[in-house]
Amino acid sequence: MILASDEPLCRGDWHPRNSSRSVPARLVLKDEQIAAVAEEGEEAALASAAFPLLEISARVGSIPRRVGFPGGSLFETADNDAIDRLLLARGHRRAGLVHGLERFHPRLLLFVAAVFILSGLVYRYALPVLVEIAVAVTPPVVPRLMSVSTLETLDRTVLDETRLDEAKKRAISEGFARIAAQSARGASAYTLNFREGGAIGPNAFALPDGTLIITDELVELAGNDTEMLVGVLAHEIGHVELEHSLRQIYRAAGMAGLIMLIAGDVGESVEDLLVQGGGLVALSYSRAAETAADRHSVALMEKAGYDPAAIARFFDILEKKLGDTSGTSILSTHPGTPERKKAILDLTASLGRQTPD
Amino acid sequence: MSAIETAPLPRESQNFQRLSFTGTASEYFGIWIVNILLTIVTLGIYSAWAKVRRNRYFYGNTVLLGRAFEYHAKGKQIFIGRLIVFAYLIVYNILLTAFPIAGIALAVVVLFFFPWLIMRGLRFGARVTSYRNVRFDFTGKMGGAFVAFMAGPVLAFLSLGILAPLASRWMYRYMGNNLRYGSRAFATDPRLAPIYQTWLFSALIIVLGMLIVGVAVLANVSVIVALIDNPDVVSPEMNASLFLLGVVSYLAALLSFGIAALFYRAGVRNIAWSSTVFDGRHMLKSDLSRSRYVWIAVSNVIVTVLTFGLMRPWAAVRSARYVNEHTAIRFDGDVGEILAAVEQEGTAVGAEFMEFEGFDFGF
Structure with a gap:
């Protein structure tokens, strides 16, 4: 091969x-x-080596090589x-693959x-x-630690000692024991706590380790319908058995992490937004979770010999007393109340057809 | 008279050499989208190599006096670092399942490891960066990292942000005083008074945001009173009004805190960089306009979100260009001579291959 030494492959700086x-x-x-030769002064090479011994950086955009x-x-x-031509001439065809x-x-x-398609599939x-x-x-x-600290925080901030009388508490606890005994985890996995709700008002909720809390306000709202309260508690047991809180947390964290x-x-600001958006997604997931817990309530109540549609009466009260006739929206954590009631009644109706007794 | 017309510029403005950014949005777009595609296709494994290509692009387009910086980390290095973290999480989970108490104890031990990880991360970041064939280095110790990255933020948090300037000062001192270029050191000592000035400005922005929330609450006071009087009855109109109140308050809080944080960051960066000296006599300078910096950051987010992320490369290039162009150094003496005289100590390069990434903190 004849190539004049004074015909440069490329020009640059030598260190x-x-x-520096x-x-x-x-x-x-x-x-x-391959040799580096000073532009001015002597022709002696500053450095030289056979091509395979050179360490040539991969091309990224048009940053220096x-x-x-x-x-x-x-x-x-x-x-x-020029560097790409050199690599190509030496048979390095795959060197610029990613850059290509x-x-x-x-x-x-x-x-x-x-x-976009793959991201959709991943999601x-x-x-x-x-x-x-x-x-x-x-x-x-982990769920045990989460629950203990959550209940502690709630007790310190919003919740107060219950003011229900013993007879009322006993009636609800007995009903609760009946459904808890029928649950997959057994009666020992659940504890029922009575609290005055304060700012959170009429409510019942479950912590991931099986600690259930029902507020005085909800008990009062129910009047004498203890069976209905048991139906609501069966719904909360559903949340625990289906591990909804953990799922919700992992889903939100997984979303942000994957992106x-x-x-x-x-970008940092978009990252912050993503974490917020993850929370929104977790809420929309929780609508599906509520529906699943409703179904769980129906099944559990039926097993324990209660009216499987008891929880539908709770939705009735919600509609009448609280005027909650809202439809479903992305920002609400629960499906619209009328929608839920209808789903429950449909489900119990179909159960009735399957097991006529 | 010609002597007057060609009178030299004041020494300062004459000699400050600014960084520039030579990358373009269209060029980075290709790198960015291929990074994402290959990361998904390889089930996340490529992300380590993607990071290298991204950093090489940004470092390689950061130019001072006609020469670019270079990022030297290898994808394999970063991948191994991530594998170690992953393996640790698995072991930790098994331990937590089998012996819960030991697992909780281990979590406490790990907390004490954070300063070490941060220190290693900073060192890794410095050692894989070079300019004119000479590597940077970071000589900070674990104790300093504890003060700068754990004690400082905790103090700032506990004092409701009032001591945040102190924390910022500790952090910049730790980073600035331990940075080396070759064998030559950087030194910095940002003063508290100017940091508190910029802090006060940010605090005012937050107060303003809270005022907006207050006005929104006042506008809804009738609804809230009705709710307290008779909590059982909430009409749909009231519901809508309360919902709007929630959204407005949330946005006002989010925006005011976000903007205040951006203002503060730009202000502190200016103060810290401008009080930094390289090799005892070369002054550094940062002269970001705080409002321009906030505008760029906020509009970048809006554009990125509205385009489902597709304009992110444009946004990244835009903010890199702005920050670089407002970062400068003034060499005391002949630039050519100064830049030709820096030698690299062997430690930084040789050790690099034994390093793993630790926590990722950029300079």
Whole structure:
């Protein structure tokens, strides 16, 4: 091969090993070796090596390219195309593969479409699987710790000692024991607590370890209908058995985590927004959870020999006393009340047909 | 008379050398979308290599005096670091299941490990960065990281933000006084008084935001009173009004805290960088306009969200360009001579391959 040594492959700067000092230099082919030669002064090579011994940095956009010599010296050039030609001539066809994909080209539109489709698939199929795995491997101590600290905080901030009389409490506890005994985890997995609700008003809720709380306000709202309260508690047991709170937390965290991992660089402010958005998604998930817990209530009440549609009476009261006739919206944590009542009644009607007795 | 016309500029403005950013949104878009695509296709494994390409692009387009910075970390290095974290989480989970008490004790121990991880992260970040063939280095110790990144933020939080300037000062001192370029050191000592000035401005923004929330609550006072009097009856109109109140309050709080934080960050960066000296005599400077910085950050978020993320590359390039162009150094003496005289100590490079990433903190 004949190639004049004074015909440079490219021009750039050469640094001695470990030094910031640089001299303008050119890269040339000399006696089958690649050499860096100073632009001014002597023709003797500053550094030279056989091609396979060079460390050439991969191309990213049009940032300067680095050619490292075995002695530790460095040749840096902005002439990316020349380095690419050198690599290609030496048979390194795959060297610029990723850069080739990244080049601004109509093909990128295809990539955008692929990213959107794949992200949708990840959201639809991979995220639920990840959440299930996370729930499955969560040590039992975690929900216990979460529950203890949550109840403590609630007691300190909003909840107060109950003011219900003993007879009322006993009646509800007995009904609760009947359904808890029929639940998959058994009666010992659940404890019922009475509290005055304060700011949270008429409500019942379940902590992930099986601690249930029912507020005086809800008991008063129910009047003499203890069976209805038991139906509401059966709904809360459903939340615990289906591990809804853990799922909700993992889902929100998994969403934010996946986006940050996949997008890599989304900007700090967008990251903050994502965490907030994750919360919204968790709320919309909880609508499905409420429906599932409603169904659980129906099944559990039937097993315990109660009226399976008892919880529907609760929705009746909600509608009448609280005027809650709102439909479903993205920001509400519960499905619209009329919608839920109808679903319950449909379900119990179909149960009735299946087991006529 | 020509001597007067060509009178040299004041020494300061004449000699400050600004950074620039030479990347473009269209070029970065390709890198960004391919990074995402390959990360999904490889089930997340490529994300380590994606990070390297992204950082090489941003460092390689950050130019001072005609020469770019370079990012040297390898995808494999970052991948191994992430594997270690992942393996640790698995072991920890098993331990927590089998011996809950030991697991909780381990969590406390890990808390004490955070300063070490932060210190390693800063060192890794410095050692994989070079300029003109010479690496940066970070010599901070674990105790300093504890003060700067744990004690400081906790103090700021407990004092409801009143001591935040103190925490900022500790953090910048830890980062600035331990940074090396080759064998030469940076030094910084941002004063508290100017930080408190910029803090006061941010505090006022938060007060303003809270005032808006207050006005919104006042406008709804009739609804709230009705609710307290008779909690059983809430009409749908009241519901809608309360809902609106919630949304307005939430947005006002979010915006005022976000904007105050951005203002503060830009202000403190200006103060800290401008009180930093390289090698005992070369002054650094940061002169971000706080309102412009906030505008860029806020509009970037809006544009990014409205385009489902597709304009993120444009936003990233835009803010990198603004920050770089308002960062400068003034060399005391002949630039060529100064820049030719920095030598690299062996430690930074050799040790790099033994490092793992720790926590990711950028300089």
